[in-house]
Amino acid sequence: MTPAAIVVRDLRKSYGTHEAVRGVSFEIAAGEVFGLLGPNGAGKTTTVEILEGYRRRDGGDVSVLGHDPARSNPQFRERIGVVLQQSQLFANLTVREIHLMFAGYYERPRAVDEVIELVGLREKRDARVKTLSGGQKRRLDLGVALVGDPDLVFLDEPTTGFDPAARRAAWEMIRALRSLGKTILLTTHYLDEAEQLADRVAVLREGRIVREGTPADLTGGTEETEIRYRRDGREVLLRTGEPTRVLNELTTQALAEGRELEGLTVRRPTLEDVYLLLTAEEDDA
Amino acid sequence: MRLFLHQLRYEQLLFWRSREAAFFVFAFPLLLFVLLSSVYTGTYLGKPAAWAVLAGILGYGAANTGFAGLALLLVGRREMGFLKRVRSTPIPAHVYLSAVLVSMLLIFVFQAVAVLVLGKLLKSTPFPHQALSMLLVILLGAAAFAAIGLGFTSLIRSAEGSSAAVNFVLLPMAFLSGGFGPTTHYGRVLRTIGDVLPLKYFVQLVYAIYLHNHEIWSKPGSIAVVAAWGVAGALVAIRRFRWEPVEG
Ligand SMILES: Nc1ncnc2c1ncn2[C@@H]1O[C@H](COP(=O)(O)OP(=O)(O)O)[C@@H](O)[C@H]1O
Ligand SMILES: [Mg+2]
Numbered sequence: 001m002t003p004a005a006i007v008v009r010d011l012r013k014s015y016g017t018h019e020a021v022r023g024v025s026f027e028i029a030a031g032e033v034f035g036l037l038g039p040n041g042a043g044k045t046t047t048v049e050i051l052e053g054y055r056r057r058d059g060g061d062v063s064v065l066g067h068d069p070a071r072s073n074p075q076f077r078e079r080i081g082v083v084l085q086q087s088q089l090f091a092n093l094t095v096r097e098i099h100l101m102f103a104g105y106y107e108r109p110r111a112v113d114e115v116i117e118l119v120g121l122r123e124k125r126d127a128r129v130k131t132l133s134g135g136q137k138r139r140l141d142l143g144v145a146l147v148g149d150p151d152l153v154f155l156d157e158p159t160t161g162f163d164p165a166a167r168r169a170a171w172e173m174i175r176a177l178r179s180l181g182k183t184i185l186l187t188t189h190y191l192d193e194a195e196q197l198a199d200r201v202a203v204l205r206e207g208r209i210v211r212e213g214t215p216a217d218l219t220g221g222t223e224e225t226e227i228r229y230r231r232d233g234r235e236v237l238l239r240t241g242e243p244t245r246v247l248n249e250l251t252t253q254a255l256a257e258g259r260e261l262e263g264l265t266v267r268r269p270t271l272e273d274v275y276l277l278l279t280a281e282e283d284d285a
Numbered sequence: 286m287r288l289f290l291h292q293l294r295y296e297q298l299l300f301w302r303s304r305e306a307a308f309f310v311f312a313f314p315l316l317l318f319v320l321l322s323s324v325y326t327g328t329y330l331g332k333p334a335a336w337a338v339l340a341g342i343l344g345y346g347a348a349n350t351g352f353a354g355l356a357l358l359l360v361g362r363r364e365m366g367f368l369k370r371v372r373s374t375p376i377p378a379h380v381y382l383s384a385v386l387v388s389m390l391l392i393f394v395f396q397a398v399a400v401l402v403l404g405k406l407l408k409s410t411p412f413p414h415q416a417l418s419m420l421l422v423i424l425l426g427a428a429a430f431a432a433i434g435l436g437f438t439s440l441i442r443s444a445e446g447s448s449a450a451v452n453f454v455l456l457p458m459a460f461l462s463g464g465f466g467p468t469t470h471y472g473r474v475l476r477t478i479g480d481v482l483p484l485k486y487f488v489q490l491v492y493a494i495y496l497h498n499h500e501i502w503s504k505p506g507s508i509a510v511v512a513a514w515g516v517a518g519a520l521v522a523i524r525r526f527r528w529e530p531v532e533g
Contacts, residue, residue: 052373053373054369054372054373054529074375074376074377075375077373077374077375078375080373082370082373084366084369084370086366086530087365087366087367087369087370088365088366088367089367090299090367092299092302092303093298093299093302097295097298101291101295102374104288104291104292104295105288105291105371105374105375105376106374106375107375144370148374148375
């Protein structure tokens, strides 16, 4: 077992009377990509910004790379890279100049041109920031977060507002980061993003973790397979833990009666179903 | 020190790259000097009026660069989330802010030199006899107004409103303090208001040094008022300065 990069125990944070984070615990191993998934207002940014050292916690224990982020010090900040949910960089500097400016803040920065290459901005190296597209600016954000060669990278909703092509490009980049051995904590409210990128996912709702595990674990949590078909124009839905036997019976019977199983589908619940189920409980509350 | 010089270099690059900042902070006072020195003619305090205009513009420039320029720069960076981002890097807060302050100070020193050269060329105004006192007073003024600007950022809640807020303070203050030319013909009320403002005392210091060849120490009272305002600004800044955007 690799040592944990992040350990969070019973983390709590309130704004006034509103409890934004209500006892959250998780661990992230070194080199792991961990996804904090949840709808807007679930407490993702609050959690991440406590780990980054921006916000004070009201309760619980937190260790990030062996440091308490509430006592944020330069040694700690040498080792983290932060992409904020919202921030802008200087419009009048070039891509390379911004990277160089940030590289100067670190003891052992990564070669600037290498970082620019990694985030796919080589062609835009000498372009002013104001001439970049939205997706390119976000890549610049990531480049600036990587220039200090951090062990741990925080990405708060890295693709929110992207078009599909830009999202896929961003995913490629995040995969490239993982292959560099970086630990990554990413938040998202897109399920497919968590499914695509994260080794492990925690689903956050109203300040609590309602489910945690690998994307496969989360879907595997529901054992039922869904079988749908139409009979006499009516939709039939069967949920079963033994799909092989049930299907065999259905097809045998249909063949015997010379019928077609119209519109037959067999599916395992996706992470999306689980997610919708988990976050829909909100309405009952 | 390495970090400080690194940041100072980028502050200078950023300043001169941004045309609006370079114009309003650096060039605008020079333009005002050209305009005002052609309006105020005759003599003032026994010297050609252009000398007093020059001294006033140095005062205005200190407030314009140190107070307005710095406050706008920092609020802009704060609201775009940039200051917050810098906080996640290893550069210590005091090193970063010192580099920003010293960069503004440098810009004001360049500006003062430019005003003096321009005055000499256009109006044959002399270079100051008390050069050391002049340099010291310029540094004192720029530092005090920078501290006030730093404190003032905590009163500004958005980047959009920042320019209005800053000018709402700067322009009346400069007008009441003699930044736009001598105030002897102003009414009593206006002069009394000016009496509590730091810029008036700063302009008096510059008058004393530039018009009367006094040394900076000849006016300890004025130094004290300017410095006190600077300390007040710094105290507010220490308690209220924020790195994160004002949300909501
Ligand atoms: N600075 C703040 N002051 C007051 N309330 C806040 C603040 N930040 C977040 N909140 C509230 O806390 C809850 C969680 O917010 P946040 O952590 O930003 O969620 P997420 O990032 O998952 O959308 C929301 O209800 C939000 O309105
Ligand atoms: Mg958020």
